[in-house]
Amino acid sequence: MHDDPTAPLTHAPARDASVLERAMRRGLELAAGGPAWGPNPRVGCVILDAAGRVIAEGRHRGAGS
Structure with a gap:
């Protein structure tokens, strides 16, 4: 993890279309x-690491949540 969130990644993100498609479907x-x-x-969200592994997921549960 970077200390500076604006710093560029030092490695390529997951680019395998099937991994990205599965994450989008989830x-x-x-x-x-x-x-x-x-x-x-x-709203649903799936966060992948650079290798394409799911590290977090969630959804909006309603107003005020």
Whole structure:
């Protein structure tokens, strides 16, 4: 991890399309589990490390969360 979040990466991010597609599909699954109503859109997120491994995932649980 960098101390400076604006510093460029020293390694290439995961570029395997199948890894990225799986992460995107999982993000959409997570979003679908969010609230169906409210002022905010359904949002899901999957964070991958440079090797393409999932290091975190989550979803918006509703206004104020």
